[in-house]
Amino acid sequence: MNAPTIWIVAPAFAAILLFSIRNHRVLSILGGTISVLLAITAQFIPIGEALTLGANSFKIDDSLDVLGRVLQLRAAEGSLLAIIYGATALWFFGAEASGTARQIVPYGLLITALMVASIAVEPFLFAALFIELSILLAIPMLVSIDQAPGPGVVRFFIYQTLAMPFILLSGWLLTGVEASPGDISLAAQAAAMLGLGFAFLLAIFPLYNWIPLLMEESSPFIVGFLLWILPTVTIIFGAGFLDRYSWLRSSPQTTTALQFAGLLMIVTGGFWAATQRHLGRIMAYGSVAETGFALLALSLNSQVGIPILFLLLPARALGLAVWSLALTIFKNNAESMRFASVQGMLRNFPFAGSALVLASLSTGALPLLAGFPARLALWENLSRLSIGAALWMGLGIIGLLTGSFRSLAVLGMADGSRSWEVGEDWLQGIMLGLGVIGLFILGLFPQILQYFLSNLPAMFDRLGR
Amino acid sequence: MSTLAWFAVLLLVITSVGLLLARDWRWLIIFLSAQYFGMLILTLQHWPLGMASVKVVAGWMSAAILGMTRSGLPREDSAERSNILPRGRLFRLFAAAIVLLIVSSVTPRVDVIMADAGFAVTSGSLILVGMGLLHLGVSNHILRVTLGLLTALSGFEILYATVEGSVLVAGLLAIINLGLALAGSYLLIASNSAEETEPV
Numbered sequence: 001m002n003a004p005t006i007w008i009v010a011p012a013f014a015a016i017l018l019f020s021i022r023n024h025r026v027l028s029i030l031g032g033t034i035s036v037l038l039a040i041t042a043q044f045i046p047i048g049e050a051l052t053l054g055a056n057s058f059k060i061d062d063s064l065d066v067l068g069r070v071l072q073l074r075a076a077e078g079s080l081l082a083i084i085y086g087a088t089a090l091w092f093f094g095a096e097a098s099g100t101a102r103q104i105v106p107y108g109l110l111i112t113a114l115m116v117a118s119i120a121v122e123p124f125l126f127a128a129l130f131i132e133l134s135i136l137l138a139i140p141m142l143v144s145i146d147q148a149p150g151p152g153v154v155r156f157f158i159y160q161t162l163a164m165p166f167i168l169l170s171g172w173l174l175t176g177v178e179a180s181p182g183d184i185s186l187a188a189q190a191a192a193m194l195g196l197g198f199a200f201l202l203a204i205f206p207l208y209n210w211i212p213l214l215m216e217e218s219s220p221f222i223v224g225f226l227l228w229i230l231p232t233v234t235i236i237f238g239a240g241f242l243d244r245y246s247w248l249r250s251s252p253q254t255t256t257a258l259q260f261a262g263l264l265m266i267v268t269g270g271f272w273a274a275t276q277r278h279l280g281r282i283m284a285y286g287s288v289a290e291t292g293f294a295l296l297a298l299s300l301n302s303q304v305g306i307p308i309l310f311l312l313l314p315a316r317a318l319g320l321a322v323w324s325l326a327l328t329i330f331k332n333n334a335e336s337m338r339f340a341s342v343q344g345m346l347r348n349f350p351f352a353g354s355a356l357v358l359a360s361l362s363t364g365a366l367p368l369l370a371g372f373p374a375r376l377a378l379w380e381n382l383s384r385l386s387i388g389a390a391l392w393m394g395l396g397i398i399g400l401l402t403g404s405f406r407s408l409a410v411l412g413m414a415d416g417s418r419s420w421e422v423g424e425d426w427l428q429g430i431m432l433g434l435g436v437i438g439l440f441i442l443g444l445f446p447q448i449l450q451y452f453l454s455n456l457p458a459m460f461d462r463l464g465r
Numbered sequence: 466m467s468t469l470a471w472f473a474v475l476l477l478v479i480t481s482v483g484l485l486l487a488r489d490w491r492w493l494i495i496f497l498s499a500q501y502f503g504m505l506i507l508t509l510q511h512w513p514l515g516m517a518s519v520k521v522v523a524g525w526m527s528a529a530i531l532g533m534t535r536s537g538l539p540r541e542d543s544a545e546r547s548n549i550l551p552r553g554r555l556f557r558l559f560a561a562a563i564v565l566l567i568v569s570s571v572t573p574r575v576d577v578i579m580a581d582a583g584f585a586v587t588s589g590s591l592i593l594v595g596m597g598l599l600h601l602g603v604s605n606h607i608l609r610v611t612l613g614l615l616t617a618l619s620g621f622e623i624l625y626a627t628v629e630g631s632v633l634v635a636g637l638l639a640i641i642n643l644g645l646a647l648a649g650s651y652l653l654i655a656s657n658s659a660e661e662t663e664p665v
Binding site for chain 2: 067068069126133136139140147148149154161162164172173186
């Protein structure tokens with residue numbers, strides 16, 4: 001038995017079997033249970049160590065040979081697998097409440113397996129191929145066969161596909177730079193290629209215009225899942241480049257570029273979130289800013305930046321899951337997600353309304369909520385480097401909070417005659433309630449995450465050491 | 466071999482410009498299939514026949530998937546014509562000429578970067594990348610977007626084959642080509658079925 005078989009091949013096979021199930025509840029429970037089991041085994045069964053079970057002993061090898069290349073999951077990556085599959089379970093258990101189980105569970109599990117494969121593949125730059133396969137699988141998730149694809153899906157299809165050639169070519173150029181480190185022009189070309197590839201993949205300004213369009217066109221719950229898993233794994237993939245190539249890691253231009261891109265994402269995301277009149281678009285720009293925070297964490301000294309980056313991941317997963325589920329409820333019950341259509345709906349959907357506002361406030365770093373500890377640490381460390389950069393980050397956060405308070409104002413703006421009622425069903429209420437409790441727990445007791453996060457920097461050879 | 470490679474480049478110029486100008490979907494599929502043949506010849510400069518044929522087989526399967534999907538759609542797609550902007554063939558021909566001009570000027574530099582892949586291979590590859598991007602820039606119709614992506618990806622694959630000979634990469638790129646065609650077909654069917662269900 002080996003780790004890639006357990007965490008890549010087996011879930012992919014399970015996902016294919018799940019395509020045959022039609023019942024939303026069964027799909028949701030099965031998909032969620034499989035993901036939870038994978039997360040638990042990843043956290044508690046060490047990879048590459050002999051374990052004794054009664055009279056028998058067994059060992060999970062860390063690698064699997066495929067066509068002359070290797071898929072390798074090391075012991076240090078166990079916690080990351082637990083976070084990825086744990087967050088996937090969150091989405092799958094919420095799938096029934098959102099009414100999207102038939103799209104999100106089988107495709108989502110397959111995409112998650114491919115994303116894990118992208119972390120496992122050696123040489124690591126082949127990850128771009130697995131990410132591209134995930135993107136192709138996302139298309140039938142986003143558009144049903146009887147729904148006209150909008151411009152958001154088409155742009156997502158184009159932009160994400162164009163990323164792969166840039167990253168693969170840059171990988172080859174980077175090996176050339178390693179061979180002749182004095183060749184400045186080759187280094188510049190490699191860095192430009194890499195930058196373009198990640199700009200497409202992470203939807204860095206101005207290439208993120210598909211995100212708000214997609215939020216309008218497709219189910220927010222499905223888009224939320226993609227906005228969590230794609231950037232999360234891509235950021236880890238990007239950190240792998242920094243870990244592997246010392247000249248890239250030590251270059252001041254890399255730090256400046258990451259900082260500039262991160263701030264641009266936070267400031268533009270915050271500005272647009274503050275000015276939108278559509279709940280879905282506000283979430284879209286919130287997720288843009290989330291990616292900005294991750295880039296900013298990567299730009300810091302890796303000893304503090306990498307732990308902050310990993311601290312951002314669970315908050316992002318939980319925040320987006322709660323936010324997208326709440327939005328799905330509004331989308332299913334209102335004419336559209338525009339302010340004019342959802343005005344006063346807090347009285348009809350109190351759980352969804354409060355969950356939506358709290359999740360967006362968490363993205364905006366409101367104290368006591370999940371997003372706050374990581375953003376505080378990020379802000380503090382950024383301010384030591386540059387007060388100007390910290391002020392720009394603050395400006396972005398003000399924009400995000402403005403968007404949240406505007407959403408709250410619109411949702412609560414009902415005339416006096418409208419009475420309070422609970423429009424959500426029991427499952428939606430429970431899922432949203434648990435999500436909100438989770439947001440508070442991660443905000444009040446961020447130290448509980450250390451159990452999962454403390455060993456994660458060990459997955460890199462040099463970053464975070 | 467070199468003459469054959471330059472013949473392939475000529476073929477790629479004809480097919481990529483043809484893809485840009487043709488309006489009938491049948492011609493689009495024919496040009497795409499011929500393009501994959503040109504790609505095979507250029508890939509053969511660096512890869513053995515067995516490996517290189519993976520690309521042409523995957524490419525022809527992609528063309529077949531798109532052709533079968535388009536032929537199965539019940540009626541002439543009006544969006545196919547209206548969504549290509551600007552519509553004039555002359556303008557597109559002019560844009561293609563500019564792409565060819567840019568390719569001819571950057572080929573020597575790219576050839577040096579790509580470990581002397583060969584002028585024919587580099588120029589053929591850049592022509593496809595340029596024409597594919599041009600295609601993506603002038604149309605938002607699903608079939609044309611898919612053709613643009615497949616064309617740009619073909620160009621990249623020719624260039625990448627000069628530096629990477631991994632079986633796994635060849636296999637994954639073939640799957641991605643097929644996946645692109647399947648995703649394009651899916652979106653094509655979706656857009657058509659949505660038009661059909663719209664109330665008159």
